[in-house]
Amino acid sequence: MAFSVSIRGIGVEKFHKPVSGIEVLSLCGLNDKPVVAWHVNGYLRPLTWTIDDHCEVDFVDTSSFEGMAVYRNTLSFLLVVACRKILGKEVFIRHSISDGFFCEVQGEGLDQEDLRLVREALESFVHDDLPIKMEVVPLDRAKQIFRSQNDLGKAALLEAARIDPVTLWSCDGVYGHFYTPLAPSAGYIKSWDLVPFRSGVVLRFPTVTSPKELPPFRPPRKLADVFEEYAEWLDILGVSTMDNLHRYVASGRAQELILVSEALHNQKLNEIAGDIIEKGTVKVICIAGPSGSGKTTTAKRLAICLRVCGKRPVVISLDDYFLDREKTPRDADGNFDFESIYALDLDFLEQQLDAILAGKEVVLPRFNFISGKREKGPTLKLEKQGVVIIEGIHGLNQLITRGIPDEKVYKIFVSPLTGISMDRHNRTSTTDNRLLRRLVRDYRTRGKSAEATLMQWPSVVKGAQDYIFPYQEKADRMFNSALVYELPVLKGYTEGLLRSVEESSPVYGEAQRLLTLSQYFPFIPSDVVPNTSILREFIGGSCFE
Template sequence: MKEIEIFCKNTNAFHSYPMGTSLLEISHDLNIKLEHRVCGAIVNNKVRELSFCVVKPKQVEFIDVTHMDGTRLYIRSLIFVMYAAVKEVFPHVNFRVQNGISNGYFCELQGLEREINESDLFAIRQEMEAIIAADLPFVKRGIVTTEAVDQLMKQGLEEKAQLFEQQGQLYTQLYFLKDLANYFYGHLLPSTGYISGFGVVKYYDGILLQIPHRKHFERLRKVFYNEKLYDIFQEQKDWAEIINVSTVGNLNDHTLAGKGGDVIKISEALHEKKIAEIANMISSRNGDVKVVLVAGPSASGKTTFSKRLGVQLAVNGLRPHQISLDDYFVDREHTPRDENGEYDFEALEAVDIPFFNQQLIELFEGKEVRLPLFDFHLGRRAENGKKLQLGRGDILIVEGIHGMNPGLLTQVKEKNTFKIFISALTQISMDEHTHISTADNRLIRRLIRDSKYRGYPAAATIKRWPSVRKGEERNIFPYQENADVMFNSATLYELAVLKKYAEPILKTVLENQCEYTESSRLLEFLSYFKQINDDEIPPTSLLREFLGGSSFAY
């Protein structure tokens, strides 16, 4: 039999195997030892499951659950197990994964028609543990698409079936766990026995599926009760269901029917209504609010939101003045460094807190101050910032990632502030069991913005993204519940619009670049959306901050 040569990054050596040898067989033969059990591999910089058979020369790197793509394999497989368990315990209930929250996944049992109780959770947990203990294989089968659609419809997975039909492919692939079929738009673990830890706890009126910490897989991630975040997710979910655009399949149906423009108009009208409501809340505080703090993670649309809020405050008779917290950075030589010795611009200590508070107090006292203007090229504050003096009806809008951090305003009274947390909380799901990550939504926005306005190649943005996310987890998300109000900057239609801009950018990442793994995943994800043209997106839209064509000056 013909021999195929592979280069294994784990052993840093070439090895030869008979054509058709599986990655699982190769990992056993090479006795690959990682921190945890080998669960998948990166083959020519694309994720593959261990059942993948090598028929051409390849570069292979075996991964475990501590790798981001290994974690994804684990989560998809765990959700399949939970679906199978719920199907066994409650045969007539529809199991749904709604969104990621509190370091886990919020799930609902639709059709249960009563409150979930501890005995329900115990039964589901026990059934999941039995499925895992049985070490049942996840079997991947290629079948005719019409048969796959029939199978999914029989199981009540109509949203998955709808998306399969829209792809127009003759053959497709399904995963089977015994007799149950499913699909998760990505690979799975070899079998249920690879799952080592999970939690199932009551979370508000649903269930939180807990997953292990990626870097400390022996323990589960801590549960937080994010009431404001939960409420905004539920509000957006209900609204998406009312206008029948709660899944990618629904959105595609509107697009194919020529109604994409209607979805744009409704989404933009909702944004305008919400921003006006926030402006009314601020105005109703009897003039107490002196400074509005707008904070959120990368690519959440903070800048355009702040400008649109300023317009609505002006409608209410106030005179808003925009200030960027970035202009209050300490000089470069005083910037703290992270554990890798790199400048940590996202640490609170990177901001000159005493100087920022001093200027706010002087402004509140009616004094004229010269605002700083940070020169990012020179790494220090310039002396040519504009002068500002506040009078009656003037209000500050301060945009920056640390707006919710209680350590920011050390000398300003609480009654004089109004805090707004903004993020792109994606409202639609792929289907019943696959939510769309808000981080993926923001990464796609950032890829487009970095390419268009900063000249950064896609590979550079993807490479930096884990560091950005780490900074958000440390400096932004722990304080989000301090907000007076949360604003969701995502729109129902945006991924169908961003698709046209993101795909050519992602395709610039070459196979020999390690960022190809992520670019390939995002391209696969975007392939399920039918494209919507951006002609009807208004110039004041938050999305224009990334696409271009905004009527605001940045």
Template sequence: MNEIVNRKIDITTIPGIRKYRNTLQLILLKVLHDIFPHRKVKIEYSINKGCYCNIDSIRITQDDIDKIKRNIQNYIDSDVEIKEIYCTRSKAIKLLREHNIHDIADSLEYVSNKKVLIYELDGFLSVFYSEVAESTGYVDLFDIKPYDPGFIFFYPTRHKPFELPMYTEQNKLASVFGEFNKWNEILGIPDVTSLNKKVQEGSINDIILASEALQDIKLGEISRDISKTQMKFIMIAGPSSSGKTTFANRLRIHLIVHGINAKIISLDDYYINRADMIPDKYGKVDLESIDALDIRAFKENMNELSEKGFTKIPSFDFPTATRRPELIPISLKNDEVLIIEGIHGLNPLMTEGIRDEHIFKIYISALTTINIDNHNRFSTTDTRLIRRITRDYQYRNASASHTLHMWESVRSGEDKYIFPFQEQADVIFNSALLYEHGLLRNIAESILRKVKKDDSAYCESRRLLDILSAFERIDSNAVPPSSIIREFIGGSCFH
């Protein structure tokens, strides 16, 4: 990296990598605007260690890629100033419309903020929900690879700030994003503005019920596939706040329809005593690590269930951080399956020595597919974070500040122990719901406002508040008690 990057942006931090990424994306958008004028450019979702983008009605060629990269590099080398235009919301909307950036202008019609910060690069305007650097010379590492019909934009990560991530095929994940984009089209909700219009028109209940029905269709397909096999163990894994508990219970109900009885256990009960965990060099215990689980006991239990149909499993007491002395008996008949949910469910270490033909693996995450506008996607991570803030406050007596401060540790654990195994799943389930952000706003907004200005989590809380303000509030009356979102807002029939 050049000196100015090292001096001005620390991309090993979450705010730093956001600033770096936003700056690169602003340069990219400016370059695409110049090369493909009057074409809609959309920054979509994270895939294959990068960010997928597409240009309306154009299939990107290698010649296009080469030209885009040259022009981006020219901006970086020239260190062009990025100007800030801080103005009233009404003036921002007018200015954006004058520049034919109607999608961002439309989204700003719904936000409650009185002031808006617009970034200008060489006459091109855009809005971001976190910082952009002062000039184009603050960044230098990037790459672009074609990904039909668009391309993937790569930049460094927090964990490896001086190199670009290795391209990794994630075909199953890409298939899920493609499937849900089609669902969005079916529902007529390509972006937040479209969703907000449904709320104002009074037709949001149809969107809620249709979203739930689409997830039920997917659950039906998964349960049907399981019914055609000799599976004994269904491993459900996913990052924090994906809705694993509710998904496991809904899957159990769907399996009943196919004549299969299922029992549910959690890998959390295989935690070893906190006092027996080995701390790192800083004296901290990594609760996200697979080493925090008693893997040997788990495999012994599963093999006993396979061979004898009976075993005794542990039970963990979280308030005391110790395993309860009594073991819980559990049986498994020939026509029954065991659903096992936990963040490490897809890790091969958990199932090593258990017959592969007895294991069905499911990866679940809130793979958000709705954009705020063409330049700003609502990230999967932010969706899960807002879910967690809401749940932690209501059910775990934890403040937004507490959740925000520990979130970086949670994400680091996900990068190490969960995401590397997602493509090994037999199926990927998207737990995101199109309507959930307007619903979460009702609860999360007041929780986030309690973060004080002198708290280091304050800026992050304001960023999340700004994003949530783009969504019209949605009433929860039409949300069924079996919905995954009920796990976070309350009223679930499974709790």
């Protein structure tokens, strides 16, 4: 029986027998494109997926977030296979760093000879186009497979999440489990590198903005220090992977985990306040970070810590210094570019900061996001022992504090820099963490649908790459706003929002990817979250609102 397939950007083709994505890709003459998967009726599928009925499809390449996730996971799996087959060692993929994954290898790590052997194995996999096969097996069989590979964390997570059946991937006799499809074979992985870094290696890959080649390797040293410190803290606490978190929740210890996580935030903020006091010259504290970092709550909690030290801090939000909407610059597509620093009225900000630091009384602005206009806000005059805390995504940019001597400025970079991993081979993306936070906040405070937030997210990420991350190493201190327990709390809010995205939506596949991830999180009710928590900035109920 003949069936029609509507291929986005190509047209409608008729087929008389079942066909795979690989075959359709070849028919369309797109073999030279970095395609790694395809959407079938909105669902992200591997290219080996076979269709036999009327449907709509479009190909997914590495210029998209979904395509890059497939590419990264495929490359990660090949590294796992290489280390296991060549060295007999296990890999722990820890966190992202400089457009790559920082990985630690079991034992004493990789010496130069080990690195050479692993590199040669990966090159051989790609050259030989080693196949990667998908298998769907019952839950009990999946647990047996991973236990036999001594991958007890994966087996424990699958058991806790109760996903049945389970999609597995096999390559050269090694099995893996990932939260996206994988490419059909190693030959799809054209660009990669392995770079020694500290106690491990960085597995490098292309990016959405550079999908065909590797961007320069510029490891941020301060950021790496925070990653190492937090990884050690998770290991000490015994919650480095999601199966550990399930055990905490199942044993009734979720409240303990929440209190410990919040205590760590308090400790770090007190350390920062102490550093500011010790410097003695600081009059302006700039807090910056990408969207969904928790900058507002961080600023207000830091203000409390400084009051304990005898200071009189005031908090100013850069969001209140937006230009009126019709004056906002536009991006290359003609849309308002709210992520640009030039969306702020920099001259007005400079005038107000100069007046505040001179001891004058000023009327602060308040930006009305509904009308798109700036309105009058409260009156402010800096007290004796006063300091100004400025929070906003551009806080580290030198244009914000132009004219203020460096010794009077203290800069803090805030972001959920790293969190709990799903298992040894699947990290939780800090970008996903921020996106889940923003989904909840946008719906709660601005009435935005999940679809609208997902549609806007790529421009938010690009804005962070262009205007925020280049300045992160200029910070005096970095504050990791991640909370080890937050994904289980956010789950109760995000699942319903993500399910509201319809199949016809261009972001339906992204919504499904996030839903798939959330299936593996335990659930923690939000009523146990303290009202001072950064998480309350997103779910509501903060005492700072």
